[in-house]
Amino acid sequence: MQPKFICSLRLQKAQAREIVTLIVINFKTYAESTGEKALRLAEICEDVSKEYSVQMIVVPQVADIHAVSEAVKIPIYAQHVDGVPQGGFTGSVTAASLKAAGASGSLINHSERRLELAKIDASISACRSLDLKTIVCTNNVATTRAAASLGPDFVAVEPPELIGSGIPVSKANPDIVSQSVKAVKNIDSSVGVLCGAGITRGEDLRAALELGSEGVLLASGIIKAKDQQRALEELVTGVKR
Amino acid sequence: MQPKFICSLRLQKAQAREIVTLIVINFKTYAESTGEKALRLAEICEDVSKEYSVQMIVVPQVADIHAVSEAVKIPIYAQHVDGVPQGGFTGSVTAASLKAAGASGSLINHSERRLELAKIDASISACRSLDLKTIVCTNNVATTRAAASLGPDFVAVEPPELIGSGIPVSKANPDIVSQSVKAVKNIDSSVGVLCGAGITRGEDLRAALELGSEGVLLASGIIKAKDQQRALEELVTGVKR
Amino acid sequence: MQPKFICSLRLQKAQAREIVTLIVINFKTYAESTGEKALRLAEICEDVSKEYSVQMIVVPQVADIHAVSEAVKIPIYAQHVDGVPQGGFTGSVTAASLKAAGASGSLINHSERRLELAKIDASISACRSLDLKTIVCTNNVATTRAAASLGPDFVAVEPPELIGSGIPVSKANPDIVSQSVKAVKNIDSSVGVLCGAGITRGEDLRAALELGSEGVLLASGIIKAKDQQRALEELVTGVKR
Amino acid sequence: MQPKFICSLRLQKAQAREIVTLIVINFKTYAESTGEKALRLAEICEDVSKEYSVQMIVVPQVADIHAVSEAVKIPIYAQHVDGVPQGGFTGSVTAASLKAAGASGSLINHSERRLELAKIDASISACRSLDLKTIVCTNNVATTRAAASLGPDFVAVEPPELIGSGIPVSKANPDIVSQSVKAVKNIDSSVGVLCGAGITRGEDLRAALELGSEGVLLASGIIKAKDQQRALEELVTGVKR
Numbered sequence: 023m024q025p026k027f028i029c030s031l032r033l034q035k036a037q038a039r040e041i042v043t044l045i046v047i048n049f050k051t052y053a054e055s056t057g058e059k060a061l062r063l064a065e066i067c068e069d070v071s072k073e074y075s076v077q078m079i080v081v082p083q084v085a086d087i088h089a090v091s092e093a094v095k096i097p098i099y100a101q102h103v104d105g106v107p108q109g110g111f112t113g114s115v116t117a118a119s120l121k122a123a124g125a126s127g128s129l130i131n132h133s134e135r136r137l138e139l140a141k142i143d144a145s146i147s148a149c150r151s152l153d154l155k156t157i158v159c160t161n162n163v164a165t166t167r168a169a170a171s172l173g174p175d176f177v178a179v180e181p182p183e184l185i186g187s188g189i190p191v192s193k194a195n196p197d198i199v200s201q202s203v204k205a206v207k208n209i210d211s212s213v214g215v216l217c218g219a220g221i222t223r224g225e226d227l228r229a230a231l232e233l234g235s236e237g238v239l240l241a242s243g244i245i246k247a248k249d250q251q252r253a254l255e256e257l258v259t260g261v262k263r
Numbered sequence: 264m265q266p267k268f269i270c271s272l273r274l275q276k277a278q279a280r281e282i283v284t285l286i287v288i289n290f291k292t293y294a295e296s297t298g299e300k301a302l303r304l305a306e307i308c309e310d311v312s313k314e315y316s317v318q319m320i321v322v323p324q325v326a327d328i329h330a331v332s333e334a335v336k337i338p339i340y341a342q343h344v345d346g347v348p349q350g351g352f353t354g355s356v357t358a359a360s361l362k363a364a365g366a367s368g369s370l371i372n373h374s375e376r377r378l379e380l381a382k383i384d385a386s387i388s389a390c391r392s393l394d395l396k397t398i399v400c401t402n403n404v405a406t407t408r409a410a411a412s413l414g415p416d417f418v419a420v421e422p423p424e425l426i427g428s429g430i431p432v433s434k435a436n437p438d439i440v441s442q443s444v445k446a447v448k449n450i451d452s453s454v455g456v457l458c459g460a461g462i463t464r465g466e467d468l469r470a471a472l473e474l475g476s477e478g479v480l481l482a483s484g485i486i487k488a489k490d491q492q493r494a495l496e497e498l499v500t501g502v503k504r
Numbered sequence: 505m506q507p508k509f510i511c512s513l514r515l516q517k518a519q520a521r522e523i524v525t526l527i528v529i530n531f532k533t534y535a536e537s538t539g540e541k542a543l544r545l546a547e548i549c550e551d552v553s554k555e556y557s558v559q560m561i562v563v564p565q566v567a568d569i570h571a572v573s574e575a576v577k578i579p580i581y582a583q584h585v586d587g588v589p590q591g592g593f594t595g596s597v598t599a600a601s602l603k604a605a606g607a608s609g610s611l612i613n614h615s616e617r618r619l620e621l622a623k624i625d626a627s628i629s630a631c632r633s634l635d636l637k638t639i640v641c642t643n644n645v646a647t648t649r650a651a652a653s654l655g656p657d658f659v660a661v662e663p664p665e666l667i668g669s670g671i672p673v674s675k676a677n678p679d680i681v682s683q684s685v686k687a688v689k690n691i692d693s694s695v696g697v698l699c700g701a702g703i704t705r706g707e708d709l710r711a712a713l714e715l716g717s718e719g720v721l722l723a724s725g726i727i728k729a730k731d732q733q734r735a736l737e738e739l740v741t742g743v744k745r
Numbered sequence: 746m747q748p749k750f751i752c753s754l755r756l757q758k759a760q761a762r763e764i765v766t767l768i769v770i771n772f773k774t775y776a777e778s779t780g781e782k783a784l785r786l787a788e789i790c791e792d793v794s795k796e797y798s799v800q801m802i803v804v805p806q807v808a809d810i811h812a813v814s815e816a817v818k819i820p821i822y823a824q825h826v827d828g829v830p831q832g833g834f835t836g837s838v839t840a841a842s843l844k845a846a847g848a849s850g851s852l853i854n855h856s857e858r859r860l861e862l863a864k865i866d867a868s869i870s871a872c873r874s875l876d877l878k879t880i881v882c883t884n885n886v887a888t889t890r891a892a893a894s895l896g897p898d899f900v901a902v903e904p905p906e907l908i909g910s911g912i913p914v915s916k917a918n919p920d921i922v923s924q925s926v927k928a929v930k931n932i933d934s935s936v937g938v939l940c941g942a943g944i945t946r947g948e949d950l951r952a953a954l955e956l957g958s959e960g961v962l963l964a965s966g967i968i969k970a971k972d973q974q975r976a977l978e979e980l981v982t983g984v985k986r
Contacts, residue, residue, distance in 0.1 A: 594773050
């Protein structure tokens with residue numbers, strides 16, 4: 023099958039390094055994305071990813087990672103990782119266990135799982151030592167700058183008040199996105215910038231890209247949709263006018 | 264193969280309900296019990312369990328549960344579970360995801376992953392609603408009594424200062440075990456009592472059983488042993504004089 | 505001045521020990537109860553306490569305790585105490601510092617400051633060793649039972665969904681109060697039972713006492729009232745038909 | 746009394762803004778610096794500060810701040826502050842309550858009281874809005890950079906493994922100090938840099954200043970000294986050869 027053309031907007035801008043639009047689907051702990059349903063949603067994401075040549079990352083619960091990794095080939099990230107060493111850390115989620123289960127990266131410091139500053143740093147280091155990618159979530163421009171200075175692969179700015187609201191950050195608060203991009207690039211131009219919160223439709227994604235972000239974090243807008251596949255297709259096709 | 268006789272001590276005492284010695288192996292986050300090595304250790308536990316007719320529970324990291332569940336048939340517990348509902352709880356470990364991955368229970372409130380009182384209650388409720396077993400860890404007689412009053416399947420008392428010490432609780436602090444047993448039975452006789460911390464050898468296990476506990480929590484003594492299988496066999500055979 | 509008669513209901517019931525209605529005013533972190541305004545509110549509480557012969561406890565922020573203790577003679581409790589020993593625990597609130605500042609007790613595990621089970625136990629022990637009184641807050645009957653088994657002076661059950669709601673627990677959920685009283689008395693009859701959440705008016709207080717509780721926790725209903733003194737007087741006089 | 750000459754080293758360097766050596770004494774929760782003993786230690790610090798023309802900040806427990814503020818005129822900082830708004834935040838330490846009690850600043854994110862990244866940002870903002878100074882503690886160069894990017898008045902880098910060790914950071918790990926200074930000045934030259942951990946003697950302080958820091962955080966080395974005044978005098982005089 024011939025992948026349909028998409029995301030020219032970002033691709034044109036990409037110069038110093040190849041930038042593709044990144045769509046990160048955070049499965050959270052919804053019934054519609056747990057266990058068997060995590061597998062099905064991951065497969066939908068993989069299909070859409072191939073069909074529309076967009077880079078997609080699925081972020082299931084930790085317990086679901088191994089089964090999902092047996093079902094799909096697109097990157098799987100964890101929702102959280104602890105930067106603890108091996109040893110007596112019962113209940114922690116280690117980078118080593120994530121990698122063994124098939125993950126290739128992790129969210130860190132999601133607004134629903136905030137971490138202490140020193141632990142964000144430790145989580146990034148733990149991932150880096152095992153070649154796992156990192157996306158550090160932040161809540162405003164100041165914390166975005168702080169997170170970028172720790173050298174993750176990506177920061178993802180998400181105003182907490184918009185998460186799950188259906189009101190897209192790229193429209194409700196475009197400044198937080200553009201200022202985050204500017205702040206990150208001043209600190210370390212190799213750190214990518216994503217944004218999230220309230221994004222559901224293609225035009226929200228398009229707005230996010232136009233503001234300079236390289237992709238988005240999505241959750242309830244897709245997961246809770248009556249037809250997950252259709253919601254995802256509308257998102258990625260809607261980015262084109 | 265004819266299972267060898269073991270643990271007559273406890274079995275003789277079992278009257279109101281069938282009590283068998285329970286050996287819970289907490290894999291923690293050791294390199295020797297993560298990923299591929301979690302599978303191998305789980306298989307050793309299963310072999311010893313069959314060979315010696317002792318009930319064994321393995322407690323790998325969450326990310327390892329699914330792969331372990333494909334490899335062995337003995338019960339697999341998680342090291343931690345969050346009593347959160349389905350929805351926006353990124354990074355939480357839900358009972359539903361554990362069950363889907365193949366777990367049949369969970370530790371709760373391990374000394375390396377202490378929980379707020381209300382969250383212990385929520386975790387127990389979440390597990391109960393999905394028929395997952397619960398072992399609530401505690402640090403002294405007072406908290407053992409409190410934990411028992413929440414109605415878990417088991418409490419496991421472990422003096423924090425002895426965890427990983429190699430000094431067995433059943434010898435260093437026998438009173439904490441016998442008093443915990445007494446306290447729990449006063450609160451709710453259907454709650455089982457385990458003990459842990461520093462237990463490595465059969466005589467430690469024997470002492471724990473003689474103090475009235477129904478089993479033990481083990482970790483480093485087995486996991487860090489040069490020969491994990493031999494260490495485990497010595498433990499379960501050593502219980503007999 | 506002759507104290508007006510009040511609370512005969514509870515006083516008639518008091519037999520094994522002298523029980524008086526306890527009204528605990530949690531100042532939280534409202535502007536209306538911080539700094540200078542904490543002093544003024546404490547003085548109002550003291551006036552009402554004397555005028556109406558009701559036992560009142562004020563619970564200002566930790567930083568306000570010393571100044572409040574210079575202004576009033578009624579008991580002052582802290583909103584939180586850490587059960588840490590002396591030493592390297594920067595930022596903790598020790599029982600010793602509270603006592604030195606003039607407090608005679610502390611809330612523990614308030615719904616806005618939940619603690620790990622082992623820390624609740626440690627906080628109670630730390631207070632007990634310095635003759636500070638303890639009120640452990642809980643969210644349902646199960647955790648009330650657990651808290652009572654740790655032997656505090658009081659437990660205070662407060663359904664989180666009613667806190668600050670204006671809907672009084674004693675009307676919205678009378679069963680949680682009466683069952684908490686029963687559960688606590690089964691565990692340890694020397695532990696007092698308070699209730700809270702949504703209580704503002706005298707009839708709510710009366711209902712709480714009729715359900716077997718020995719007093720109430722109050723906050724926003726008094727603190728945010730246009731006229732704090734009048735709100736408090738209406739509360740304590742309204743308890744009589 | 747004529748203040749004795751001190752700290753010419755730093756004073757010579759000060760150009761863009763007046764820099765004086767800052768000595769911050771963290772009282773932690775030691776018996777030797779709680780309650781009455783907090784007052785006495787604060788008075789010693791004030792005496793030494795005047796006598797030797799060195800800027801000294803005392804950091805008692807929150808409950809001790811008000812009494813200390815009645816006893817001395819040197820700046821008093823809190824050990825921790827929560828960036829919560831006014832309202833229902835029982836047990837939190839608000840900037841408003843600290844200011845009312847007499848504090849003029851606060852430590853934030855001390856290694857014994859680590860905070861989530863977003864909360865560090867909120868604490869700084871809460872202090873700034875009330876003209877309270879902020880010192881954000883960090884554990885390595887990466888987190889120092891992150892903390893500086895949030896715009897506090899000072900960052901204080903303290904390798905956790907050296908805290909309370911008696912081994913001075915300025916000798917054991919001089920690079921962490923000089924690199925922190927460099928990193929901070931690259932991010933925001935208006936942010937001051939302190940260092941801490943293991944510093945007791947004048948030569949440690951001198952080394953810290955020579956590495957570019959503007960002052961130090963001290964605790965056990967002074968607090969646990971048999972003669973606190975003498976220990977403090979030796980520190981500030983020892984900075985001169």
